[in-house]
Amino acid sequence: MERWTIEDVAQNPERRQLAAELLWQLADDDLLMGFRDQEWLGLAPHIEEDVAFGSIGQEEIGHAALYFGILERLGFGTADDLASLRSVSERRNSVLIEQPNGPGHYLESPRYEWAWTIVRHYLHDVWEMALLTALTGSVFEPLGDAAEKILREKRYHLAHQELWMRTMAGHDADSRVRLEDAWRRAQDWAGDLADLGPYSSALESAGLCPGVDSVVRHYHERVAEMARVLGLPEMRMQTRENGRRGEHTEALQQALDTLSEVYRLDPTANW
Amino acid sequence: MDERLDFDVYEVFAQSDSLSPHVHVFNVLASSPDMAMALAEENFFRRAEFVSLWVVRRDQIHQIGFHDREGFQKTPKAYRTTDDYKYLRDKWRYYRDHPMNPDGSPAAGGTVDGTMDD
Amino acid sequence: MLEETLTDQEAYFLERVDRGDRIEADDWMPEDYRQQLVRLIAMHAVSEIMGALPEKEWVPRAPTLYRKLAITAKVQDEVGHGQLLIRVAEDLMRPWGKNREDIMDDLFTGRLKYHNVFHMATPTWADAGVIGWLVDGAAVITQGMSLSCSYAPYARALQRIVEEEGFHIQHGESICMALAEGTPMQRAMLQDALNRWWPALLMFFGPPEKNQLSTHQLRNIRYRIRSKTNEELRQRFFSKYVHRIWSLGLTIPDPTLYQDPVTKEWTYAQPDWEEFRQIVNNRGPRSEARLGLRSTTYQEGEWVRRTIALSPTAG
Incomplete structure (x- = not known):
């Protein structure tokens, strides 16, 4: 099978552009997911869970750093510039991922919602599991290698969210109502998550992402199976703004302002 | 043989000094925790010293599954x-x-x- | 416990402590020993829990991907230290029918204090660096002393904690070093942070004893819960850090700071100890905000804890 190295892609403008379309989505999803997870740090409902969830958020940022690192090697600029300085319209993360954990600012009086946090993270993890499994067969070698490594942690993240979903579904009426409510709200935002955007078929035919249709199908099947097992309503995912096309909500601008606040003081300085 | 004698398996954990964690040593067949304790002492500590000894019936131990273990091979x-x-x-x-x-x-x-x- | 009226059990207990035995959670212990330990360890636990918050403010804002990863790992460790310590405290409180819920309630109602340094504001990224370098540096000095504590579960927890603090300090040093070697704006940020934190760092060790140990201190020394005085620990902090701070061209906001070349003793301007008392009584610059943040989210998370608890807790 043909395998592309960094040089093979960096020196071919068409491949380079196409690989980047996919990498922006992966990197931006994980950066924003990690950012939302980090907002919980020190504040999670149970101290042992605080530590456990802390690793998950950290690993999301670590995965984003791996993807931005590939983009850096493809000549798009430094990973830190890419993470901190790109504008809202350049971002390709799903709008589901950029939504806040709940009302309130992380420094003042956040009213973060655990059920929403878990359901949203669960959907992210199912999507990434499906996508990364396909990407292990990508023609672009560094991406395939990264997918392989990241998948191992993804399985663990997904198992963690699934455990919480089952726990909330089965405990009592209160936790179940909260889970159902979060599940319903997630469908309003989840539409662009399992969408590879305008370059979807080009990504497939180039071999960058093999089997796009079956990735999307696996994702929907796994979510439907969870709904069936837990007795949740079928999730009818809506697309409002489509993050894969650079359409975003107010929440993303606020997140970017925060995550780049220090770096923007002087992007050329050594921090 | 129509009827085999059956025992419980007890896993044995020992601590070599009070600042160290308990470490898994091995296991014994026994019929009660007391018996397991007595047997563990003589089976595993004829030479080594310990400051604390735990025995745990094996079916009381919950082990991480194979796929979960994979998740610990971190980036x-x-x-x-x-x-x-x-x-x-x-x-x-x-x-x-x-x-x-x-x-x-x-x-x-x-x-x-x-x-x-x- | 008055030494002249010891029961046999108490005398035997003190004999064990004197010969350097470590006490375990289910060993017999005098009620007074248990109380001293709970007082110390619960305070240490909530100091870690509240101590995660000042740096947490900078977690989402950390400048680079690398710093974002490192500071998340660092703050996560602090929460993990809270977990270790609250478990040690819970096991000690069990005979009283109490658990971590009581510790958190005591924190929110102000009955249980937390360390002065975590009441302070952290307005810039440099504050996150100074906390890692110097606050954790100070903490390792006190925790290093407590490794010899007669209570084994606490000593075991501290052993894990001190091991991780090695990473915390170097993480902080690395942030401060980059700022010191950086642009004039970065250097000014670091100097400002040092100015802000210096008095709090001196207060961290508590008021100097001047040969007058409090009854708590005397008991803790008798029980081998602690072995050094506040002033001995503060002197050790000076010896370890003052020259390093100076070598980066930073100014310590105390022109009287001086080490006697012969005795090696440091003289320094005393911080305002009345202010210290105000701060630890939850009247510091960020006490109210951080306690509010922690208690709001704790209440919000109540239903989640109920979901994973065995049975609803009374009250």
Whole structure:
């Protein structure tokens, strides 16, 4: 099978552009997911869970750093510039991922919602599991290698969210109502998550992402199976703004302002 | 044989000194925790010393599954160890001999008086 | 416990402590020993829990991907230290029918204090660096002393904690070093942070004893819960850090700070100890905000804890 190295892609403008379309989505999803997870740090409902969830958020940022690192090697600029300085319209993360954990600012009086946090993270993890499994067969070698490594942690993240979903579904009426409510709200935002955007078929035919249709199908099947097992309503995912096309909500601008606040003081300085 | 004798398996954990964690040693067949304790002492500590001994019936132990174990093969995490900060040692040594001025420029002469204890 | 009226059990207990035995959670212990330990360890636990918050403010804002990863790992460790310590405290409180809920309630109602340094504001990224370098540096000095504590579960927890603090300090040093070697704006940020934190760092070790140990201190020394005085620990901090701070061309905001070349003793301007008392009584610059943040989210998370608890807790 043909395998592309960094040089093979960096020196071919068409491949380079196409690989980047996919990498922006992966990197931006994980950066924003990690950012939302980090907002919980020190504040999670149970101290042992605080530590456990802390690793998950950290690993999301670590995965984003791996993807931005590939983009850096493809000549798009430094990973830190890419993470901190790109504008809202350049971002390709799903709008589901950029939504806040709940009302309130992380420094003042956040009213973060655990059920929403878990359901949203669960959907992210199912999507990434499906996508990364396909990407292990990508023609672009560094991406395939990264997918392989990241998948191992993804399985663990997904198992963690699934455990919480089952726990909330089965405990009592209160936790179940909260889970159902979060599940319903997630469908309003989840539409662009399992969408590879305008370059979807080009990504497939180039071999960058093999089997796009079956990735999307696996994702929907796994979510439907969870709904069936837990007795949740079928999730009818809506697309409002489509993050894969650079359409975003107010929440993303606020997140970017925060995550780049220090770096923007002087992007050329050594921090 | 129509009827085999059956026992419980007890896993044995021992602590070599009070600051150390309990470490898994091996296991014994026994019919009660007391019996397991008595047997473990003589089977595994005829030479080594211990300050504390635990026996746990094996079916009381919950083990991580194969796929979950895979999740612990983590992506590199040097950022959470001191490995990435080894360069600091040389920097401190350098600035002890070449201290900075308040504006960050190198000072004209001399070292900072006194020691920098590690 | 008055030494002249010891029961046999108490005398035997003190004999064990004197010969350097470590006490375990289910060993017999005098009620007074248990109380001293709970007082110390619960305070240490909530100091870690509240101590995660000042740096947490900078977690999402950390400048680079690398710093974002490192500071998340660092703050996560602090929460993990809270977990270790609250478990040690819970096991000690069990005979009283109490658990971590009581510790958190005591924190929110102000009955249980937390360390002065975590009441302070952290307005810039440099504050996150100074906390890692110097606050954790100070903490390792006190925790290093407590490794010899007669209570084994606490000593075991501290052993894990001190091991991780090695990474925390170097993480902080690395941030401060980059700022010191950086642009004038970065250096000014670091100097400002040092100015802000210096008095709090001196207060961290508590008021100097001047040969007058409090009854708590005397008991803790008798029980081998602690072995050094506040002033001995503060002197050790000076010896370890002052020259390093100077070598980076930073100014310590105390022109009287001086080490006697012969005795090696440091003289220094006393911080305002009345202010210290105000701060630890939850009247510091950020006490109210951080306690509010922690208690709001704790209440919000109540239903989640109920979801994973065995049975609803009374009250």
